[in-house]
Amino acid sequence: MATTISDRISDLETVLYWEGEIDNQRIRELLGVQPVWASRLMAELVKHMGDRAFRQTRNAPLRFLPSKAERNKKSSPDDYLRVIGQQVTGNLFVEDARLDLSVISPEVFIAVMQAIKNKSGLTIVYRSMNDPNGSVRQIFPHAMIRAPRRWHVRAWCAKRQDFRDFTLGRITSVKMLSDVATHLRNEDKDWNETVSFYILPHPGLTPDQQAMISAEYFPGASARKLSVRRCLAAYIIQDLRLATDVAKHTSPEYQLFVPDALKLKLTFDAS
Missing domain, CATH: 2.30.30 (SH3 type barrels.)
Structure with missing residues (x-):
């Protein structure tokens, strides 16, 4: 958790954004502070949020009022996971199942x-x-x-x-x-070059399955465009489990595919 007041308020805003509400007890759980400090931080958070949040009484939880722009914002809860993953006490009700398999000296x-x-x-x-x-x-x-x-x-x-x-x-x-x-x-061409490619539902899925996948990964659209450093594209394709050849990478094991992966040469180079 952050230590400066401004960083703590930013972290509390993140929790408020993803949990929908926050109270003094939750602030104490997250930061491990005494009640008087929790009250001070709550007051700063109320001031910071302005009309984007409200509470019915002084002791009631502060509730988030997202604007239309904030509702439509495509954001990730990873920052939220970072904040709550460092809480001092309380029950952690989100489990981070991502594993770092590397062992680095x-x-x-x-x-x-x-x-x-x-x-x-x-x-x-x-x-x-x-x-x-x-x-x-x-x-x-x-x-x-x-x-x-x-x-x-x-x-x-x-x-x-x-x-x-x-x-x-x-x-x-x-x-x-x-x-x-x-x-x-600045001489590393593949580092400095950005490559763009589209992600679509795997054509081997049924129409209903494709519609479900579209709603999950790119709601309101039929595809999603990614722009990344060329030398990182293969890692992203591998880690997102994107099919690059639908004949080899079949559904339902693969649910998304990159139609131009082979043409764009989004492959690994042997070191």
Whole structure:
């Protein structure tokens, strides 16, 4: 949970937005503060919300009054999950079932971050599907990537003479280099290029099933357009379980598909 007053009010607004109401007891549960502080924060929240929230009496819960724009806003409850996931006491009634499967050495993480900040290189031993026993690489990182299931680093690879993605959990050893990077982020074409593609209900579903999927993922529309960095598109397709070939990726195991994935070359490059 945030520590500054403004950040705490922002977090409380997030809870109010997603729970519909909030009272002093809920503020105490979330922040672990004494009643007097909960009252002060409630007063600040009431002032901050203005006519977007109301309460019938001074001791009644503050209730959210979303505007039309806020009702139509396509937002995610992930911020809400972040806030309530850090509450000090009380019952957590939302379970985060997402799993981070990666096991990352702090030494590796720190070395990569330092190399990015210093625009320097690393010598790593990296295991890949093509070389599962590992090989020595020299890389020059420029960005860290937090994918849903694991962490990656985007770096210039001296062996491949190209920018590639490396999974942090597959780096078994790391050593800082004094060499300064000669290939920087602004030269990474696939990092700087944005690719757009559409997501549609899988054509193998029945019309009623397709209508249900549309209502769930893009209400009021027949498709949804995503725009992402080209080098991240394959991760997004994999993690959202999007079919790229309806003959191979059949329904109902796959419920969404990207019609132009093969044409757009939204595939992984071997590191």
